[in-house]
Amino acid sequence: MWAGILASLPLMMGVIPFSVICGASASGIGLTFSQAWGLSWIVFAGSSQIVFTHLLGSGAAAWVIVLTGWVVNLRFMMYSAALAPHFRKTPRLARWLGAYLLVDQSFAATLGRIAEGRSERENVWFYAGISLALWLSWQAGSIAGILLGSFIPAHWSMDFLVALNFIALLIPLLSNRLMWVAAAVGALVSLGPQLPLKLNLLVAALAGAVIATILEKLWKPASSGPSS
Known part of the structure; x- marks a missing residue:
């Protein structure tokens, strides 16, 4: 222990x-x-x-x-x-x-x-x-x-603390292009038109995850192909 x-x-x-x-x-x-x-x-x-x-x-x-x-x-x-x-x-x-x-x-x-x-x-x-x-x-x-x-x-307002903290958590995780794309998609969706019931954050998180999953499947065959 x-x-x-x-x-x-x-x-x-x-x-x-x-x-x-x-x-x-x-x-x-x-x-x-x-x-x-x-x-x-x-x-x-x-x-x-x-x-x-x-x-x-x-x-x-x-x-x-x-x-x-x-x-x-x-x-x-x-x-x-x-x-x-x-x-x-x-x-x-x-x-x-x-x-x-x-x-x-x-x-x-x-x-x-x-x-x-x-x-x-x-x-x-x-x-x-x-x-x-x-x-x-x-x-x-x-x-x-x-x-x-x-x-x-x-x-x-304490909102700025939330934003600063999420930025501090996010930046170290952006280690490849897939992470960058997912983060960009989530950010763009969250900044879109205000959705009912304050759903922007939830929809942004789901959008980033879905795009990352799709792109991972699309890019994997290309990155694992035969090398010359």
Whole structure:
């Protein structure tokens, strides 16, 4: 477990500021302390919390908020599928708790640990250490953000924090032309005519995902063809 805790320390440099922003954004739209912290406990997914805060603050319907958050978090299904074969002997209750604690950073670090050929027991304890440490740091940052947000005047908009945070998250992921095209399509759709029920963000996310899937299938044969 200590190996996981130690591995989490450098990751906290990115996790804590993000959690502070999430907490401040939730407080900034008028959520009470218990509501804002409850969001952090129940969801525990920064991108979804930011989306929830933005859509709730703009008056979107509940089903739109839930569905958009689900789309944003689809990647965790792939993460779980990748880790599941390596945790087969782990008790079911522990796996359920592990699914709740799963985040981008713990997934990447644990996958790297698995690649080293460690035993399942070692991998489970590593995952437990890094996941619990990141969860605690996230909750601490969320509390700080909620308290900070309560002191921000109501006429100060927090929307710019949402935009800046998403840009900071997005840029490192744009590692190939497929990612760039998907991001461009999503951005263009989100800037289009205002859709009913605040559906722009959901439609933009789906459009980017669909275009990326289609282009990946079209470009793969060309990139894997015979070389001269």
